[in-house]
Amino acid sequence: MRRVIVIGGGISGLAAAWSLRGRAEATVLEADDRIGGKLRTGTLAGVPVDEGAESLMALRPEAVDLAQAVGLGADLRDPAPGPVTLWSRGALRALPPGHVMGVPPDPSALEGTGLLSEPGLARLRQEETLPAPPLEARDVSVAEYLTGRLGREAVDRLVEPLLGGVYAGEVDRLSLRSALGPVAALAGPGGSLLAALRDRPARPARAVVRGVTGGTGRLAAAVARASGARIETGVRVTALRRAGGAWRVATASSGVLTADAVVLAVPAHAAARLLAGLAPEAAEALGGVRHADTAVVSLAFPPGTEAGLPPGNGFLVPAVEGRAVKAATYLSRKWAWPAGGPCVVRASLGRAGATLPRSDAELTALALADLRAAAGPLPAPLATRVTRWPAGLPQYDTGHATRMARARAALTDLPPLTLCGAAHQGVGIAACIASAYTATR
The missing domain is CATH 1.10.3110.10 (protoporphyrinogen ix oxidase, domain 3)
Structure with missing residues (x-):
């Protein structure tokens, strides 16, 4: 059976390993001390809180189908109904x-x-x-x-x-x-x-997104288990080279590993560094992808606070408003779990070309000020957490599709080495899973 090394233990790499089950012996190498990438579920005031992606796109099948395949079908939840709301010109306004x-x-x-x-x-x-x-x-x-x-x-x-x-x-x-x-x-x-x-043809009435009871981090863990792959965390890959008909994958802590094929399931800038000596044209194309720094500020308020929040599940903020927060989600209302616990609100900050404050305290203060300005008086939070995602979102700037096609074409002369992740077919969970399937196919 062929040996495949998947570099990157986010949802793209885990989905790649899962899709290889029964066809190859897969090993996933993750530099962080945890798997899941931006599928990270922590605990705030005793409540599970997603610190990265908090829902699965349901208008395309990949994420929901994978969740069902790995045993989470009964834990999928539709969000509470509500309009898309924009905080614009000093008021919250529903988009028809x-x-x-x-x-x-x-x-x-x-x-x-x-x-x-x-x-x-x-x-x-x-x-x-x-x-x-x-x-x-x-x-x-x-x-x-x-x-x-x-x-x-x-x-x-x-x-x-x-x-x-x-x-x-x-x-x-x-x-x-x-x-x-x-x-x-x-x-x-x-x-x-x-x-x-x-x-255009009318679409069936259904939720645009779905959540996982207990947080999307459960999806990453379930996919890892179901993949049957060997998964190693805290392993940073330092170099790739081809020798003797096989790939040699050098790591900072585990020596050199050997494989018949490699899947690079890492951000574009990380893939560019690993490919610089092997495929300079691919490295140049991948290195040209801009990334935005983002952060999530999670705030837990006393139980019952959600009753005083404005209608809906949160709001989005146009950049022309000049606010720090670009989106806010009333998590406790949107997903209706856990009942009776603290009210958790999540604020997202960070836009391409902008620099986030260096202090977590400043980020929290900015988020709380914007939330109070938009949603009305809020009590002092019981607990807060700041989760930063440096270079967290690849930018699909003009020419992006051509840039990615050039990177893939530059790898065709190499033995099996493929790319997947948020820079390739979209930044959402479903799109990342789709890119993994394309890579392993």
């Missing part, structure tokens, strides 16, 4: 349903919401009267294309906060095709984008 990443099919649904000014709404109404040739072949940014269709205010106030919640990115740099694929597909043939949104 039917939008695609903030792009509304019917501008009239925005009337009276305060999400757009009257000039901004008038500009959006013009969309169906504007000339709309087919989307050109060159990759364009979200802002470059959508500003011409919807107006800049709609881009900044409707589209950007949803993209910011996913990528922490800048609409002037994010690729339309890579970051807003469904919108790009509708825009491709030309014609009115809003009309295309209205004409």
Whole structure:
């Protein structure tokens, strides 16, 4: 049976090992002292709290299917129903349903919401009267294309906060095709984008995301167990080389390991370092991927606090508001567990191109100030935790798909060595799992 070394024990690497079961002897090497990557569940005031990803995309199958396959099907939960809410112009405002990443099919649904000014709404109404040739072949940014269709205010106030919640990115740099694929597909043939949104087939009513009771960290642990792979933590890979028809994987603590094939399931910048001597062109392409530093501030409030929170499960914040917080989630309300315990609220901070405060105390103070400004008076928290994710989110800037294709093409002359992770098919859990399946296939 072939021996495969998977470098990286996040959900991408674990899913790669799981997909290899029965076909190869897989060994997963993780530099950290724990597996799971950004699937990390800690405890705050006695409550399990996700410090990284806190839900699984349910509109595509990979994450939910894998959770069911590894025995967590009964623990999957739909979130409490609630609208997408934006904190804009000093108030929490619900985004009308039917939008695609903030792009509304019917501008009239925005009337009276305060999400757009009257000039901004008038500009959006013009969309169906504007000339709309087919989307050109060159990759364009979200802002470059959508500003011409919807107006800049709609881009900044409707589209950007949803993209910011996913990528922490800048609409002037994010690729339309890579970051807003469904919108790009509708825009491709030309014609009115809003009309295309209205004409698309209706989707079955179902939750967009699902959670795991007890936290998403349970998914990483369950996949690791079900994979049957040998998993080693605290092992940092320092070099890769090919010798004698096999891969030699040098580590800082476990010597040199041998394998027939290697899966690099690490961030793009880490893959670039390992490939610098083997495949310089691939390393250059991967090293060109920008990353955003992000942080999560989790706060536990006294039981019952959730009753005084505004409606919904949280809110997103447009970057033009100039706030520190880009998103907040009322975890206790959204997932309804555990009942009767502290009220846990989570704030996400960090955007591409911005520097986070160095002090955890300053981050916590910024988060609490924004939460109180948006959601109203909140008592002093019982406990807080700051989780930082340096270079945590790859940026799908214009040209990203070409850059990743160039990296993969540069590896074709090497014996089996493949790439997967958040930089390849999307940053969400489901997309990372899909990239792992592609790599091992």
